[in-house]
Amino acid sequence: MKxxxxxxxxxxSIGDTAILNGVTLNVKAGEVHAIMGPNGSGxxxxxxxxxxxxxxxxxxxxxxxxxxxxxxxxxxxxxREGIFMGFQYPVEIAGVNNAYLLKAALNARRKHRDxxxxxxxxxxxxxxxxxxxxxxxxxxxxxxxxxxxxxGEKKRNEILQxxxxxxxxxxxxxxxxxxxIDALKAVANGINTLRDPERAIVLVTxxxxxxxxxxxxxxxxxxxxRIVRSGDKSLAHELxxxxxxxLKEAASA
Amino acid sequence: MNxxxxxxxxxxxxxxxxxxxxxxxxxxxxxxxxxxxxxxxLRDEDxxxxxxxxxxxxxxxxxxRVIDAGSDARPEARAASLPDLDVHWLVLNDGHVDxxxxxxxxxxxxxxxxxxxxxxxxxxxxxxxxxxxxxxALLQDGVHISVAADASLDRPLAxxxxxxxxxxxxxxxxxxxxSGARIDLVEYHASGAADAHFANNVTQLNIAAGARxxxxxxxxRDRGHFQVGKLTARLHADxxxxxxSFDFGGALVRQDVCAEILEPGGLVRMHGLYLxxxxxxxxxxxxxxxxxxPAQSREEFRGILNGNARCxxxxxxxxxxxxxxxDAEQSNHNLLLSANAEIDTKPELExxxxxxxxxxxxxxxxxxxxxxxxxxxxxIGRDRAQHLLTRAFAGQILRHLPIxxxxxxxxxxxxxxxxxxxxxxxx
Numbered sequence: 001m002k003x004x005x006x007x008x009x010x011x012x013s014i015g016d017t018a019i020l021n022g023v024t025l026n027v028k029a030g031e032v033h034a035i036m037g038p039n040g041s042g043x044x045x046x047x048x049x050x051x052x053x054x055x056x057x058x059x060x061x062x063x064x065x066x067x068x069x070x071x072x073x074x075x076x077x078x079x080r081e082g083i084f085m086g087f088q089y090p091v092e093i094a095g096v097n098n099a100y101l102l103k104a105a106l107n108a109r110r111k112h113r114d115x116x117x118x119x120x121x122x123x124x125x126x127x128x129x130x131x132x133x134x135x136x137x138x139x140x141x142x143x144x145x146x147x148x149x150x151x152g153e154k155k156r157n158e159i160l161q162x163x164x165x166x167x168x169x170x171x172x173x174x175x176x177x178x179x180x181i182d183a184l185k186a187v188a189n190g191i192n193t194l195r196d197p198e199r200a201i202v203l204v205t206x207x208x209x210x211x212x213x214x215x216x217x218x219x220x221x222x223x224x225x226r227i228v229r230s231g232d233k234s235l236a237h238e239l240x241x242x243x244x245x246x247l248k249e250a251a252s253a
Numbered sequence: 254m255n256x257x258x259x260x261x262x263x264x265x266x267x268x269x270x271x272x273x274x275x276x277x278x279x280x281x282x283x284x285x286x287x288x289x290x291x292x293x294x295l296r297d298e299d300x301x302x303x304x305x306x307x308x309x310x311x312x313x314x315x316x317x318r319v320i321d322a323g324s325d326a327r328p329e330a331r332a333a334s335l336p337d338l339d340v341h342w343l344v345l346n347d348g349h350v351d352x353x354x355x356x357x358x359x360x361x362x363x364x365x366x367x368x369x370x371x372x373x374x375x376x377x378x379x380x381x382x383x384x385x386x387x388x389x390a391l392l393q394d395g396v397h398i399s400v401a402a403d404a405s406l407d408r409p410l411a412x413x414x415x416x417x418x419x420x421x422x423x424x425x426x427x428x429x430x431x432s433g434a435r436i437d438l439v440e441y442h443a444s445g446a447a448d449a450h451f452a453n454n455v456t457q458l459n460i461a462a463g464a465r466x467x468x469x470x471x472x473x474r475d476r477g478h479f480q481v482g483k484l485t486a487r488l489h490a491d492x493x494x495x496x497x498s499f500d501f502g503g504a505l506v507r508q509d510v511c512a513e514i515l516e517p518g519g520l521v522r523m524h525g526l527y528l529x530x531x532x533x534x535x536x537x538x539x540x541x542x543x544x545x546x547p548a549q550s551r552e553e554f555r556g557i558l559n560g561n562a563r564c565x566x567x568x569x570x571x572x573x574x575x576x577x578x579x580d581a582e583q584s585n586h587n588l589l590l591s592a593n594a595e596i597d598t599k600p601e602l603e604x605x606x607x608x609x610x611x612x613x614x615x616x617x618x619x620x621x622x623x624x625x626x627x628x629x630x631x632x633i634g635r636d637r638a639q640h641l642l643t644r645a646f647a648g649q650i651l652r653h654l655p656i657x658x659x660x661x662x663x664x665x666x667x668x669x670x671x672x673x674x675x676x677x678x679x680x
Contacts, residue, residue, distance in 0.1 A: 051630050054622075079632035091627040095645025101631065104641075108632035144645075145627075161631065 002067070003028050004200050005050075005169055010061035011225075012049045019045045021225035022061065027169070030197040034211055034236060035204045037222035038244040043204045044088060046222065047173040051085035052078050065169070079105070080112035082168030086158040086175050088204075093145040098157070101145050102127065102164055109165065130163040133193060135186045152183035159190040170194070171202045176210035188213030208240040221247050257306040261288040263316040264390055270323055275372040276392050283380045283389030292383045302565045302597045303507050303536045308479035311451040312387070315421040331445040333415040339658050340411035340439060343368060347416055347445075348424035348454070349394045358410075365404025365434070371395035377427045379457060382509070384481045388423045388455045395425030400464075403433040409467075409656050411439035414454065417446030417475065424454040432461040432489075437656045438468045442482075444475035444502075452480040460492040462516070467655035470498040472506060473666070476531070482508040491518035495655035499663060500527040500535045501670050507536040514541070514548045517578075524653040525554040528667070529562035529594075530674045536565035543571065546606065547578025555650050556587045557643050558594035560677045569601040570611065577608040585615040588646055591677065636675070643671050 003026035012020040019042045027033055037043050049056050050063060052075035063070040070078060093101070107117045118126075127141060134156045146154050155175055162170050172191070176184055191201065191214055203210060211219075211233065219235040220227045221244070228247050229235065239247075264287065268280055292309065293300040333344045333351070343358060344351035350370060358368045371378065374397050380389040398410065416422045430436050440456065452474075460466050466486070474480060480503055486494045494512055512521045527535045541550045556564050570581045587596045600613035620642050628638035647667050654660060 053626055074635070075626060075629035076632050076634050079630055085630050087627065087630075091621070091623050093621075093624045093627065093642070093645065095648045096628075096641050101628065101633075101641075104633050104637070105628075105631035108634070112632070165631070 001028055004066060006064040008062045010049070010063060011059045012045060012056050013059050014045070014056055018059070019056075019225055020049065023222070023226055025220065025227060027200045027202060029168070029200055031218065032195065032201045032203065032214065032216045034216040034219045035202060035222055036206065036208070036219060036236065036239060039206065041222045042225040043222050044173050047085055047171045047202075047204050050171055051075060051083065076108065080109050084162050084165055084167035084170045086162060086170065086172035088174040088177060090146045090154040090158055092147050092149070094147050096145050098143055098145050099127065099141040102161060105161065105165060126164060127160075130160055133163070134160055134190045136160060151178035152180060155179060155183065155187055156190070159187050163190060163194060168198065169200045169202070171204065173204045174206065175203070176205055176207065184210065185213060208236045211236045223247055257309045257313070258292045258294075259309045259312045259316075259387060261291070263313055263320070264387070267316040267319040268391060270319055271391070271393065272324070275375050276378075279375050279378045280390055280392055283386045283392070286380065287383070287386040287390050290383060290386070292387070299538065299567070303505070303534065305479070305481065305505070305507065308451040308481065308505065311420050311449060311479065315419065331415060331418055333413050333445065334443070335413055336441065336662060338411065338662055340409045341406065342411050342413055343396060344413045344415055345396070345424050347418050347422035350396055351415075355396075361406065361410075364406055365401030366398065366406055366410065366436070368396060368398050371397050371425055371427065373397065374427070377429070377457070378425065379485075380455075382483060384453050385455050385483050388425060388453050391423055392425060395427070398426070398428045400428070400430045400434040400436045402431040404431070405435040406437070409437035409439050409658050411441055414440065414442045414452065415445040416442070416452045416478070417444045417448055417450045420449065421451045421453070424452070426454070426456045428456070428458050428466065430458070430460045430464040430466050433463045434461070435465045436467070437658075438466065439656065439659065440468065440470040442470070442472045442474050442480065444478060447475045447477055449477045450475075450479065452478065454480070454482050456482075456484045458484065458486040458494070460486060460488050460494060462490040462492060465493040465495070467495040469654065469656050469659055470496075470508070471659070471663070472498070472500045472503060472508070474502040474506070476502060476504050476533070478503050480506045482506075484508075484510045486510075486512040486521075488512065488514050488516070488519040488521065490516035493520045495522045496524070497650070497654055498525040498537070500525070500529070500537070501666065503533065503535065505534045508538070510537075510539045512541045512550070514543050514545065514550070517545050517547055519548040521550040522653065522655070523550075523552040524650050526647055526650040526667075527554070527556040527564055528647070528670050528674055529556070529558050529564055530560040530677050531562065532560070533562045534564070535562075538565070538567045540569040540571070541581065542573065543576040543579040543581065544573050546576040546609070547580070548576070550581045550583070552583035553650065553653070554585045555646060556596060557590065557646060557671070557674065558587065558596060559590040559674050561591070561593045563595045564597075566596070566598045566615075567601070568599075568613070569603070570613070572602075572604045572606045572609050572611065574605040576606045579606060579609040579611070581609070581611045583613045586646075587617045588643065589617060589619060590675070639675055640671055643675065644668065647671070
């Protein structure tokens, strides 16, 4: 099976600072990958570059999604093609209604696929069902996007959006950071129900904790902007015990 | 800088051409005061950002025409293209009352609201500012609305300023709201024609004890229009003024709102939104005089500027000696979408009493790039994301709209206006 996402020797910088220095990674449909690494290793940058954040400049390499050049697409086009990024720090947008954003996002994707817009009843049914799953209060729909949400509520809201948008590829950037144990379980539960043979999930995380609830097929360690080691879930446990320093040394050797 | 002023001798000559009527004495008094005080220049602190020379020149041209013609010819009646609103309409054509629309309001008398020509109550006219005096010095018509004690109407009373036929219009509206009454008023400024036009209008509002007046000003003039507007409101015990303004059009607009709390228990709410692009100049000056306490004032204005637009906000709250128990808040927030747009914002507090609670603040910013990217990452196009953000920003004013009947109309107009305003955005 051909990979859904093919990252080949990708380099990227912000301003004059190089952050990614030749990342190569293939992700197939149905797989869950975890990308781990110390702070500043480039994990979030990798997620942002795939989503198309304008602050990053790709300086080399390529990213293909279902065989097509992803890097030439605008961020919204990438989303409509089926890429979803869960933000480490979801943005508060005062005055834009959460339900409105969700519906606009859904319809943008439907329009892209020449499908008709979702009707109000169908939308509400779907949103309510997903919110129950995430243990979210229904009132969140009528609030401003992430406006006044706690850290945990923001992360649940990200997973709600993902559940509604049903992406082909989800990249979740530090979705576990700042969550208490109940929120972590709810979020992990939400992600697990979205595991699907047609869908790929990339978890970007600093700690192994999230992987106790979501079992990855592959674990990669990013250090100084490149993948220095790949393995199965046992690599995550090894990192938990030994930390990252031994890999940093290996990378610089 | 060009500082053309309106020449008192032209004003005097034009005034002498008008036939004597019930307003003659008002005009003479105002002319004397005008001649003595003149018009402000950019050296006056309250006018330093707004140069009205083009409007003053239009005035002089018009005065010369009045002098040459030997009278101020009544404007030809132009059909007013009234917006689809569930209101009672009164139309002013270049400041002159449209008789048919006035006659149609006769039935409001049953509800305690009477509307008549200003000539029927000349003593009600006051003029204490430069353009206010200019307005009164040539006053020929206008409208007086009185709302009887405890009266209220089924629908808002909306005044449509159908301006543009002659080069100058001087409308005056006086509203007396008796104790316990409630009235919803709309000032709808539009353009009957696209010519260069100077509108100098004045609204006087007297709100008696326990009465409430809501006034929404919608300024949607042609880009050839200059306008100076002044609203004065006098609040008695426990009176409420709920004011909201929406500036969409005009070339150069200066609006003053002066509210005076004369007796305890008053509440003044002022909210405003100005959307400006190209070379528009929109200046909102507000002033609340807290003469006694306890009383409250709440004020928030917001602006979205693009192109070469220049806007001014000046919000002054004066807490006079002895006005203890005053609670005043004001703020002004602006989005600048272009490097060439300019906002001069100045919230001012002058406090001469001890037991008061006052706050003020102003911000100037750009659209939040991280919010735009967030929406893009959800599949929403960049243009749409910008529209949603600006609309959300404007929505913070719209939620204070005191008259529900305008809600849908304003939502649609704001959306439409933001679309054209954002077209100028270079990204």
